[in-house]
Amino acid sequence: MVISSSQSSAAEQQTCPHNNAISCGNCRLGTICLPLALEGEDIVKLDEIVQRGRPIQKGDHLYRESDAFTSVYAVRSGAIKAYRLTGDGQEQVTGFYFPGEIIGMDGISKDQYACSAKALETSAVCEIPFHRLEELSAQVPTMQRHFFQLMSQEITMDQQLITMLSKNSAEERVAALLISISARNARRKLSKTSFRLPMSRTDIGNFLGLTVETVSRVISRFNKQGLITVESKEITLLDLDGLKEIANVKMDF
Amino acid sequence: MVISSSQSSAAEQQTCPHNNAISCGNCRLGTICLPLALEGEDIVKLDEIVQRGRPIQKGDHLYRESDAFTSVYAVRSGAIKAYRLTGDGQEQVTGFYFPGEIIGMDGISKDQYACSAKALETSAVCEIPFHRLEELSAQVPTMQRHFFQLMSQEITMDQQLITMLSKNSAEERVAALLISISARNARRKLSKTSFRLPMSRTDIGNFLGLTVETVSRVISRFNKQGLITVESKEITLLDLDGLKEIANVKMDF
DNA sequence: CGAGCCTTTGAGGGAGTTCAAGCTGGGTGG
DNA sequence: CCACCCAGCTTGAACTCCCTCAAAGGCTCG
Structure with a gap:
C-alpha cells in the first residue's frame, strides 16, 4: 500500500x-x-x-x-x-x-x-x-522562546479564523482556505498550485462555518470562472492572484 | 471623577x-x-x-x-x-x-x-x-507551567468562539456572552446576575459576528421574555438557567 | 442645552441553509 | 470481472434568519 x-x-x-x-x-x-x-x-x-x-x-x-x-x-x-x-x-x-x-x-x-x-x-x-x-x-532559552512563539502563533491563527467566520462571505472563506493550503505547501517546498485536498467537503464546510452544499457550489463556481480546476480532491489553482483578491485577507494559517 | x-x-x-x-x-x-x-x-x-x-x-x-x-x-x-x-x-x-x-x-x-x-x-x-x-x-518551573497554561487557555477560548461563530444563532451567541460575563464576575466574587456592560452594542455585535441591530433586537426579546432586565448598559439576569439553556454551550470565556 | 453618538424599532431583501434528488467513484462480494 | 452499494459530492428549488436601509428616540459630554 x-x-x-x-x-x-x-x-x-x-x-x-x-x-x-x-x-x-x-x-x-x-x-x-x-x-x-x-x-x-x-x-x-x-x-x-x-x-x-x-x-x-x-x-x-x-x-x-x-x-x-x-x-x-x-x-x-x-x-x-x-x-x-x-x-x-x-x-x-x-x-x-x-x-x-x-x-x-x-x-x-x-x-x-x-x-x-x-x-x-x-x-x-x-x-x-x-x-x-x-x-x-x-x-x-531558545527552546522556551520557540514554544511560546508556537503557541502564540496558534492564537493568532485562531483569531484570523474568527475574523473570517465573522466577516467574510462563503467565496472569501473558500478562497482563503485554498490560499492557506497553497502557502503551507510552498513552505514545505511543494507545489503552490497543484495539490490534493486531504479533507472531505464536509470537513471544509465545517471548518469554514458553511454547509457542504455551499462549499460545493463555491468550488464549482471557481471552476467555471477558470480560477481553479477540480477533479474530485485534486485541485489546481490557475489564478492565484485572482483567488487572493477574492479572499481579501492576509492569511497565515 | x-x-x-x-x-x-x-x-x-x-x-x-x-x-x-x-x-x-x-x-x-x-x-x-x-x-x-x-x-x-x-x-x-x-x-x-x-x-x-x-x-x-x-x-x-x-x-x-x-x-x-x-x-x-x-x-x-x-x-x-x-x-x-x-x-x-x-x-x-x-x-x-x-x-x-x-x-x-x-x-x-x-x-x-x-x-x-x-x-x-x-x-x-x-x-x-x-x-x-x-x-x-x-x-x-511553576511560573513556566502557569504561563503555558494561560496561553493554552487563550487558544481554548478562541476555539470556543470559533465554534460559536460557526454554529450558533444570534440568540445563542448573545446568551453565551451574558453567561460568560456572569461567570467571570463570579470568579472575581462579584454579582453573577447584575452588572454593567462596559462595551457598546456595536462591540458586542462585532465580537459575536452580528450587526448592532440584531444584538439590540435579541436583547429586547430577552427582556420581553423576562429572561433579563436592561437599563441601557445595566443588565440583570433574571433567569440564568433559562439563558444557559438558550446558549446551549459549555463556555469558559 | 444642544450635538453627536449609541440604541431601538420597523420594513424589505439577500446570502446561505434546508430539503430533496441525482450523480460519481472506490470498495466488496457474488 | 462486473454489479452493486454506499458515502461523498453536486445541483436545484424554496425558505429563513440575519443583514441592510431608514428613521426616530435617548444618553453623554462638552
Missing part, C-alpha cells in the same frame, strides 16, 4: 517521512517545526525526548477530547484534523495540520485535550512528551 | 485597584492571574518585574496592532477590548478582558502585537515585560 499522499510523495519521500530512524537534526521539516536557532548540542537534547511512532491510519485518532494530556505532536507526513464536539454532539473542525506543524497545545491549560485529533490520511507524527519539553524549555 | 465601573466598585475597591503600592502578594486578583502554587519567594521575584502604571482612560490604547511586542498586561481594574483590523479596514473584536485576565500574548509569535488593545472604561493594568517573564519562567 502506498502510504504517502500524492503531495508528500514528491519532496518528502527523499528522506522517507515514515522512517523512524530519522532524527530532528536531519529531518527536512526541521526549519518549520524547530527553532531555527537551535544548535548542535541542543538539537540532540530535543532529539532524545522525541518519540517517533509508527504511521497512523486514515480515521485513527491521535488523541480524543478530554483524554489526559501528555504530549504535543509534530506532524511528519499526512494530514490531521482537530475537532471538538458541541453541546449537542455536532462536530466543529478547529484546524487542519500538515507536516511540520504542531498539534495538541490546547491540552496544556486543563491537563486534558480540548480537541480530538484524527488522521485524514495515513500519517506519521513525532510525539513530544510535554513534561520533558517543559524541562528542556527551562534549560534551553 | 469616579474611576471604577459599578461592577468593580463593590469588592475590588476594598484594596484599591488603582493603588500602585499594592503587590502581587496582596492583590486580591492573585489567584486568577497568578499560579495558585507560587510561593513566598517566587511571588517576590514576580513582583519585582511587574510594573504598575497609572490608570488609562476610556478610549486610550494599551498598545496597537504591529507595535513592537514588549510586554503582556494583567488587567487590574476596568475592561479592555482587543481588536484587529481586517484587510479593508473594518474592526474585528477578538476579546474582552476583565480584571485578573492577561492580554497581549498574541504578540509573542511575531515580536509585534497582532491586535490593538483599547480601554472600554478607565482601567488599570500591570505591565509584565516579556523578556523578564521568560527569564523568570526558566528559573521557576
Whole structure:
C-alpha cells in the first residue's frame, strides 16, 4: 500500500517521512517545526525526548477530547484534523495540520485535550512528551522562546479564523482556505498550485462555518470562472492572484 | 471623577485597584492571574518585574496592532477590548478582558502585537515585560507551567468562539456572552446576575459576528421574555438557567 | 442645552441553509 | 470481472434568519 499522499510523495519521500530512524537534526521539516536557532548540542537534547511512532491510519485518532494530556505532536507526513464536539454532539473542525506543524497545545491549560485529533490520511507524527519539553524549555532559552512563539502563533491563527467566520462571505472563506493550503505547501517546498485536498467537503464546510452544499457550489463556481480546476480532491489553482483578491485577507494559517 | 465601573466598585475597591503600592502578594486578583502554587519567594521575584502604571482612560490604547511586542498586561481594574483590523479596514473584536485576565500574548509569535488593545472604561493594568517573564519562567518551573497554561487557555477560548461563530444563532451567541460575563464576575466574587456592560452594542455585535441591530433586537426579546432586565448598559439576569439553556454551550470565556 | 453618538424599532431583501434528488467513484462480494 | 452499494459530492428549488436601509428616540459630554 502506498502510504504517502500524492503531495508528500514528491519532496518528502527523499528522506522517507515514515522512517523512524530519522532524527530532528536531519529531518527536512526541521526549519518549520524547530527553532531555527537551535544548535548542535541542543538539537540532540530535543532529539532524545522525541518519540517517533509508527504511521497512523486514515480515521485513527491521535488523541480524543478530554483524554489526559501528555504530549504535543509534530506532524511528519499526512494530514490531521482537530475537532471538538458541541453541546449537542455536532462536530466543529478547529484546524487542519500538515507536516511540520504542531498539534495538541490546547491540552496544556486543563491537563486534558480540548480537541480530538484524527488522521485524514495515513500519517506519521513525532510525539513530544510535554513534561520533558517543559524541562528542556527551562534549560534551553531558545527552546522556551520557540514554544511560546508556537503557541502564540496558534492564537493568532485562531483569531484570523474568527475574523473570517465573522466577516467574510462563503467565496472569501473558500478562497482563503485554498490560499492557506497553497502557502503551507510552498513552505514545505511543494507545489503552490497543484495539490490534493486531504479533507472531505464536509470537513471544509465545517471548518469554514458553511454547509457542504455551499462549499460545493463555491468550488464549482471557481471552476467555471477558470480560477481553479477540480477533479474530485485534486485541485489546481490557475489564478492565484485572482483567488487572493477574492479572499481579501492576509492569511497565515 | 469616579474611576471604577459599578461592577468593580463593590469588592475590588476594598484594596484599591488603582493603588500602585499594592503587590502581587496582596492583590486580591492573585489567584486568577497568578499560579495558585507560587510561593513566598517566587511571588517576590514576580513582583519585582511587574510594573504598575497609572490608570488609562476610556478610549486610550494599551498598545496597537504591529507595535513592537514588549510586554503582556494583567488587567487590574476596568475592561479592555482587543481588536484587529481586517484587510479593508473594518474592526474585528477578538476579546474582552476583565480584571485578573492577561492580554497581549498574541504578540509573542511575531515580536509585534497582532491586535490593538483599547480601554472600554478607565482601567488599570500591570505591565509584565516579556523578556523578564521568560527569564523568570526558566528559573521557576511553576511560573513556566502557569504561563503555558494561560496561553493554552487563550487558544481554548478562541476555539470556543470559533465554534460559536460557526454554529450558533444570534440568540445563542448573545446568551453565551451574558453567561460568560456572569461567570467571570463570579470568579472575581462579584454579582453573577447584575452588572454593567462596559462595551457598546456595536462591540458586542462585532465580537459575536452580528450587526448592532440584531444584538439590540435579541436583547429586547430577552427582556420581553423576562429572561433579563436592561437599563441601557445595566443588565440583570433574571433567569440564568433559562439563558444557559438558550446558549446551549459549555463556555469558559 | 444642544450635538453627536449609541440604541431601538420597523420594513424589505439577500446570502446561505434546508430539503430533496441525482450523480460519481472506490470498495466488496457474488 | 462486473454489479452493486454506499458515502461523498453536486445541483436545484424554496425558505429563513440575519443583514441592510431608514428613521426616530435617548444618553453623554462638552
